[in-house]
Amino acid sequence: MKQADMHSSADDSATVESQATTDSSQHDAALRVLRPPRAAPAEAARVTRAEIDLARVRHNLHELTACLKSSGAKLWAVIKADGYGHGARNIATALQQARVDGICVALLEEGIELREAGITVPILVMGGYYGRHRDGLDALIEHRLTPVVYEASQIDSLARAVRFLAEHGSRSTEPYPVHLKIDTGMGRLGVRPEGLGEVLATLQKARELHVDGLMTHLACADADSLSVTQTQLERFGHAEETVRAAGFSPTWRHAANTAAMLRLPESQLDLVRPGLGLFGVHPCPAHQAPQIRQPNLKPAMRVLSEIVAVRNIAVGEAVGYGHTWRASRPSRIATLPMGYADGMSRTMSGGGEVLVCGRRAPIVGTVSMDLTMVDVTDIEGVSLRDEVVILGEQTGRLGTDAISADELANHAGSISWECLTSISRRVPRFYRNP
Template sequence: MSAPLRPEIVVDLAAVRHNLRAVAAEVGPDVQVMAVVKADAYGHGMVEVARAAREAGAAWVGVATGPEALALRAAGDTGRLACWLLMPHEDLAPLVAADVDVTASSLEGLEQVHRAVDATGRSARLQLKIDTGLSRSGCRPEDWPALVEHARAGEEAGRWRVTGLWSHLAASEEPEHPANAHQARVFAEALEVADAAGLRPEVRHLANSAGALLHPDLRHDLVRVGLATYGLDPAPGVTSMRLPHLDLRPAMTVVAPLVLVKQVPAGEHVSYNWRWAATAPTTLGLVPLGYGDGLPRAAAGAAEVEVGGHRRPLRGTVCMDQVVVELGPAGTDVAAGVGDAVRLIGPAPAPSAQEWAEACGTISYEIVTRLGGRLERRHVDSEAEHGAEHETGPQTALAGAPREEHA
């Protein structure tokens, strides 16, 4: 990959399709796959990734917010589409009119859907969420029978069709964590209550990416594939050990041009607050990316980039617009010059998003989702005819995209 004129995110949609097919093969033909594309597809581009997911056979696409769902419908997505993070007093009529599956976790939520049904004059597609132990959204188990009863009454009245019953795992990336067995039990009990009330949903779903891959007993009818869609391991170190055949391919590469190369003497300090100094005459390179583009300040002194096929460390404080890289000892051939490509994230020998996460003390979800700012995003398709890149054009990454928790 040659150096771009400006820093950019390059997303390979062929990798997205490959990853979803790999997960689908792992979970088997009886389990449907939902590609989770919330938060602008974890920084990869929501509309483009959703389209690739449909091409890969994903029966469902999932988002967090109403505006995300409506943006997909406006872009032409007509398949099953689930949305679960609804605001108090939000007008759900546009979602009901657009045939989006909306989620209710309380009687107030049911009333909100009811108002939308009255406003549109059409039945809603409704899913019910039970809190099985994450203590985030979802109906508490003690309130579940009443929610189910009212949902069934609304279904009999023709207000909605209850299409799904679901919950979310708290620790699926830790297979032996007691939360998994606890949540499995609470969910099974909730399904029994719903069944006794007469609900016959299309899908029951509990598993996220790690749940889908590491917990076959929790797959039910549908798995929600978030991080694995983008080729990132939802349980680093565990997935590769248990599923060594699984071939997830990271879809994102972050690349920028080297804009300046200079030599500094021994003892010269670098960047704000003089947190690093050269111990010998050193060649430094300037990369036009910083925390204004989503680069974590915590990466200073810990993360690396790839220049000319070699790993090079970041030096000094990460600035808003720039970061400094140590290219090598002064007076030696550092094999890097102005205009050369610097890969911050990408295929080897570039660092992975997981390596950046470990350097910053966070998770790969946060690394890829927060990248954006002034970065342009370009979509390519490495499976295109004759292997040529099929570009969908540059965009400003993450413009106005919400920052959501991981699925």
């Protein structure tokens, strides 16, 4: 695929600079929130790039939605961490056009970014942190972002902020929607069942708020055994009874990530929160998942580069920092301009592979910050400017092959979520939007 076939959003090159007004000290008042620009396709001189196929993201949304037929659950797409590295604004826009029901992000900043990009569907901010000062809560409310709450002081400050804005005419007096998070076994965020009484008492007093959702997060939905997940869902059911007994009637009960929604239909509840699956990556191998349906997910991202140097190396000569690789035969070594600063994990040194001409070339020596060397001795006729695929499919003159996020993760000793989100901001994203 040529770069000319792709388009990019001009938004990608925008530098957003906003003055954070705070109500405490002079020092805080001088704080600025700077969002540095992502490497923008229009400015990209480099050959290393990521290509994102928005038609595939829409296809994955339809495939996942088709798995919800029996429960009738809605789908709120998780596109935190810049849309798992795919570019949140463009992904959210594509999903909204495809009629996604809602969106989940981790950070307040991520939610604001999406509203500024014209996203109008509900946006749930799951991280539970809305800044140290009132202006964070004001920004949340002003941008109609739905916060996740789980703690009395958080609920009090939010209720105060809503009341203040209503009294000063900046918003209606209608109760503001929140989703209450229960920690059913992740041990991370959410009110633990033993603290639920206190939090519910606080919510009962907070007339400015409306408990529109009740959620939990599953810790082991992609594990071989689903017993932990089943226990978490049972605890969630008990918590729901307590919440209803306290007089609340949340519209949305939700728990399921991609793995849970595919493997355990009863986890789908009123809405599901898939992230990884939307980007075309299965959260667990097919043999491990007795799934209700095996959706035909298509990876949305390819990461490519080009060979910028090729050299012949004699037996005994070494390559790269620390001379960790030495030629045991006359070798041909190619260099590509992608290193650990771009998201090529250093743990791929001497272990990973890339595709050249549709064939696999092993990484040799140590991955450096900007460059990686691969052994192309067994691939005939490799020359300067040949395309290199780090992630995704390649059809070349010698064949067709693909490197999945899962494979990359295995080489890097990581997980596919991390591999996708690690493609750094200096790798420009090009979008295919047929």
